[in-house]
Amino acid sequence: MLEIWTVFRNYCGTGIYPLLFLAALVYLFFAEKDRKIRLVLVESSLVTGVLFFLPLSKAVMNALGEGETYYRILWLLPMTVVIAYAGIRLIGRHRRTGMVLLAAILMVSGHYVYKNQFISKAQNRYHIPDAVIAICNEILPEEDEERVWSVFPEELIYYVRQYTSEVQMPYGREMLEPSWAWNWDTHPIYEVMRENPIDLNALVPLLTEYHCQYLVLNRSVPVKGDPAKCGLELIAQIEAYDLYRNPAVELYKKVN
């Protein structure tokens, strides 16, 4: 039960919309006369709410392997529709004052989505950082060449293959999610790349072992060792990144 309550609290987060929803439900439970609206918006929501808090429901979702996404049962509650509908009903004939008041309450009690830390000004229509596109364009294979392998800093890993399937990586997002215990933190190259400073003497032999032709380093992350002495060739500097070629691994030609 505590686990379910935690899921509910996490879903609610910082806002009071679930409380407004509950208030709207109570209001409509007593005030709504239209049968179809009562059934779909009010009584079904109450049943869904009760079902959500039943430990048996959580056990079933766990058995289905969806325990982590249990919060999605709450998606079935039509919070937006119910709050807006009850609001309009409540203000009755005081439409102008009522609407201003309602809008103000909703704005103050919620959280503006475009202030979210994960939303930023788009640099292009791909909505991928320009640096990723420029780096990928630099290392894309020629028509007669096989796909290339490259190692990227953490912050770029999510984006590379959203741009092109021609650039492959020895590890990807699965290394960056600590909750994914099944394969997190296990790739030898990532074990070196996540350190500060990055030990190039340890990294370059691994790049060769894993057939990586390219390495991208963030200039703000210090490195131990001289890239040139380790056998790397600097081929481009793009925004905050240095792009190196590892000549120990050739660019493979396609076999027809």
Next chain:
Amino acid sequence: MIQKLLGFLFLFVLSPLCTGLLWRGRLGKKREWIWDFYLPGFLTQLAVFQVIAVPVMIFDAHGMELLVILSCAAFGILALAGLGRACFAAKKERESVLAAPSSYPAALKETGWEERIFWLIAAAAVLFQLYMAYTRASFDGDDAYYVVQSVLADQTGVLNRIRPYTGLSTDLDIRHALAALPLWEALVARLTGIHAAIVAHTLLPLVLIPLTYFAYGKIGAKLFGAKGWKLPAFLILVSILQIFGNTSIYTNATFFLMRTWQGKSIMANLILLVLIWLLLEILDETAKGGKTGLWVLVALTNVAAAMMTSMGAFLAALFLGIASLVAAVRQKRPSLLGKTVVCCIPNAVFLAMLLIMG
């Protein structure tokens, strides 16, 4: 540019609208406007795509070409069937059930100034969300899986047999693959010639956000009626609840505006809203005429739900199950449960596939 335009027109304008004509007169409205056909047509397309994509994906690892051919053929046939039905019905009927464009100005004249201002604010709020969706990038780690699956299908022609994170080959991960939305996004990319990442991040929000508000509009019209100030006022409040609904990473609103192009978001918003609207129509005892069309659309929406996320079929069935059980008990209409069970057969099939093959 011409390919982009033609591809967009086919996939997002002509095909859904013409397919939607198949639903003409079957969704409980006495008089229908041209835009009433878009949502049913769009959902029909998605459901048909899911039915084509799943077997193609399972039996042909390099099946993108085949998927494109079969999907285009199916969309074309559906659109032609819709057009044919509309032409045939127009000849047969004395009074048109389709509101003619010439009647639009008259409808506008009936609206008062206050109502018009509410409509303008509601439209401005939606336009603002569209502008932000176009000009703001939202980071989500899941894109490294789903968007890449679309990119892979489009660029390599391989369906779900390449690890999105690295590029290595892999077996079919049926748990994720049964939700074929990334393949549909790859289809959009193929037909329009637009990069799959642009399709997901820039193009789809411009389609899905208005469509979701259209679904809210359908619900609002059932709650308040299509005329008067209440419907636009309802849409304004809905917009505010969406824009300020980022109270946690789990809410429907957060998914709607931060992960618009992902199946989970479409499930949590468009699909569930359509089911609410359809239930309101089905349970409306004052509405005359048969409800068969509405039930068929419920079944197709269920197929579309399975396309969105691996748990989509389960969530849609759970939602319908609860609502129909409550309605059957309260209205003493056990037949509602039987109809719901029939509509949920697709859900059962997809869930069985998930449990057996997953």
